[in-house]
Amino acid sequence: MKKLILITIAAAVIAAIVGFLLYNKPHRDTATATSDFIVEAPALLQEFTQNEAAANEKYLDKVVAVKGKVKLMTPDDEGNLNLILDAADEMAGVICTIPKADTESAAGVKEGDEVVVKGVCTGVLMDVVLIRCVVEEKA
Template identity: 40%
Template sequence: MKPGILWTILAALVMVSAIAFWLYNKPHRTAEQRPFVSLSATELFKAFESDEISANENYLDKIIEVHGEVDEVTIDMDKNTVVIFKSDDPIFGIRCTLEANNTHIKPGDTIHLKGICKGFLSDVVLTDCIYLKH
């Protein structure tokens, strides 16, 4: 076999293993990128409440910026901050998971967040949310 072919095979092998290694260790998605859409909490809730299937088609896995009045702030079992935005519904709204260091957010505040849309339970759920200073 010519040495040139050997080198080509070796280089291909190195490339394939590098790609495999990168894929295996690739980082989790964040909401750092530009949001796909910016909506009020009421608008986003209404989209899911009125037609969940088409809202899933439009928003699932997308980064969404949402703004509105904070109804409730709690802490989940992994100590992340959880913010619920008010909507037209008396109980449910937009449920957003943020990192633990967001304790400055208080009920009654009007704020902007962006996060990854995971779907609709009784609330619309956004995770990996980032607090936006506006």
């Protein structure tokens, strides 16, 4: 009986340690990550509009480099920068959230500039959403 209790306690401790380590695992660094896909903003939005399930299968949780014209730049309350790329659609675009720590990658970028933004795709709401983004280049 003592062995069973010790084994159960050991298993619980190991499970707790593994859970803690996975929960606190750092995000991959998109600035140094290789892009899984390189796509134009209008083409990306069109793929999600035409077949969301197929686009999710292709892009979800992948590092995507998106080229497009900056439609709008807005900071949020936490110091992050939201770049909205024009996707040739009045109602939608590609929202790229640049974390506070990486906003220097967007230095000098202004509305109307052509840029390549790399980030992790989280799918589509009304717009295609990329998180943990960095501006790779100003075209």
